[in-house]
Amino acid sequence: MKRLIRRFFLVLVAAVLAACTTTPEKPPAPLPGAGAPSLEGPLVVPPLSALPETAPRPLSGKFARVAWTDVPGWSDDDLSGFWPAFLRDCRGLMRPVSGSLAMPARAAPRAWQPVCAAAAAQGASDPAAVRRFLQAWLQPWRLNGPDNRPASNLVTGYYEPMVSGSLQRGGPYQWPLYAVPNDLLTIDLGSVYPDLAGKRIRGKLVGRRVVPYDSRAQIEASDHKPPVLVWIDDPVDNFFLQVQGSGLVRLTSGPDAGQILRLAYADHNGRPYVSIGRWLADHGQMPLSQTSMQNIRAWARRNPARVQEMLDANPAVVFFRSDRLSDPSLGPNGAYGLPLTPKRSIAVDAHFVPLGTPVFLATTEPGSSLPMPRLVLAQDTGTAIQGAARADFYWGSGDEAGRQAGRMKQRGQMWLLWPKQAGEPSAR
Structure with a gap:
């Protein structure tokens, strides 16, 4: 009887999740309790x-120990600027493990302690010294799939938009x-049933019932809207900032004109993500292959009376918080609780690559067959980033980063770089 009750509950939860969860293209926020370390000092x-x-937490992938000479393109990546990013990553690696299964798997602190201690003692390094340090302390492991064959998967790109706004x-x-x-309301199902670790539903109370939270159309029609952080001058910019999950807002009016705000992902309404490009194609407004940001923006200018109708086709809404912009060269915090580094941070499936792990990514330039070997750090996750060697490459902020991210749909392979004394990669 207990098994039947539990099975019924799981089926019920699955139905609720189908109605109440969202899969935005990029939700880069850290889960509650990720504990961003101080970057000062x-x-x-x-x-x-x-x-x-x-x-330990089990990983879904398999790992094959290889020599540095077997890592294609290892010597071709210019490691200029990598050392500060690696030291920041060590700050995350040295955090105590929370033990929460609701958080993505992360690299084991004890495995990395000797490496990070040596890095702290070494100080600033030129690219050649960085390469020597990594080769002396780390061991490359090729990431294989569950079938134990070398994993190859899609590598996409993401970025942080910069838009104009007003308070x-x-x-x-x-x-x-x-x-x-x-x-x-955000309900963590894993806190009650470990089998549902990482599963959350979002809703609100109506009387004594928990119901799905309002859709985009319902929020816009309501007299009790959420508090507004900032107003944007373009509906398409507004939409894509929500898709990316964070962004920079340059204030262009009022007493705060000239200031730049960073908006970071805080939560979402739990509704499923629906592409407005798909809506435009389904309604005969433009072919799906032409639904770029530029073309959607042009359509919005030609059809101002239908803009809200287009936006309402996507019931998902992302909510934000204002973050201090301490270093404009760094990106927003990823799921690892550290600021993303342009062209050195990636989002991964933490079932295969523990967060905090240095990864050598062998892929190609956006829209090209030219090799792009890159030493990166696994510091983010995303609902669309699933499977062995699946990656989302962080390009930075602004229009050029957006163009590169939008063109990036390449294939890639991964090699995890792991402390030599610690055996094969593991997670906590």
Whole structure:
């Protein structure tokens, strides 16, 4: 009887999840409790005795130990600028493990303690010294799929948009980006049933019932909208900033004109993501192959009366928070709780690659067959980033980064770089 009740509950939850979860193209926010480390001051590595042993988490991939000479393109990547990103990554690697199965798997702190201690002692390094350090301390492991064959998968790109906005509504600034509503409920199912670790539903209370949270159309029609953080002057910019999950807003009016705000993903309404490009194609407005950001923006200018109808086709809404813009050269925090580094951070499937792991990515330039070998850091996740060697490459912020990200649909392979003394890659 207990098994039947549990099975019924799981079926019920699956139905609720189908109605209440969203799969936006890029939700880069850290899960609650990720604990972003301070980036101020020199890197401090705790002694090994201060990092307790924790139970390992299984990884879905297989790993084959290889020599550095077997990593294609390893010597071709210019490692200029990689060292500061690696030291930042060590700050994340040295955080204690929370033990929460709701969080993505991450690299084991004890495995990395000797490496990060040596890195902190070494200080700044030129590219040749960085390569020598990595080769001395780390071992490359080729990532294989569950079938134990070398994994090859899709490599896409993402970026941080920069848009124009105002803190007050007026003139062209008519498109709101919202903060988290006070009545939004987020229910962590894994806290009750470990089998559902990482599964959350979002909704709100109506009387004594939990119901799905309002769709985009319902929010816009409501008299009780979420608090507005900023107003954007272009509906397509507004939409794509939500798809990317974070962005920079240059204030262009009022007493705060000239300032730049960073909006970071905070939560979402739990509704499924629907492509407005698909909506335009299905309604005969343009072929699906032509639904670029530029063409969608041009359509919106020609059809201002139908813009809200187009946007309402996507019921998903992303909510934001304002983040301090301490270093404009760094991106928003990824799922690992660290700022993303342009062209050095990727989103991965943490079932195969633990967050915090240095990864050598062998892929090609966007829209090209030219090799693009790149040493990167696994610092983010995404609902569309699933499977062995699947990656999303962070290009940075602004229009050029957006163009590169939009063109990137390449194939790639991965080699995880893991401490030599620690055996094959593992997760906590």
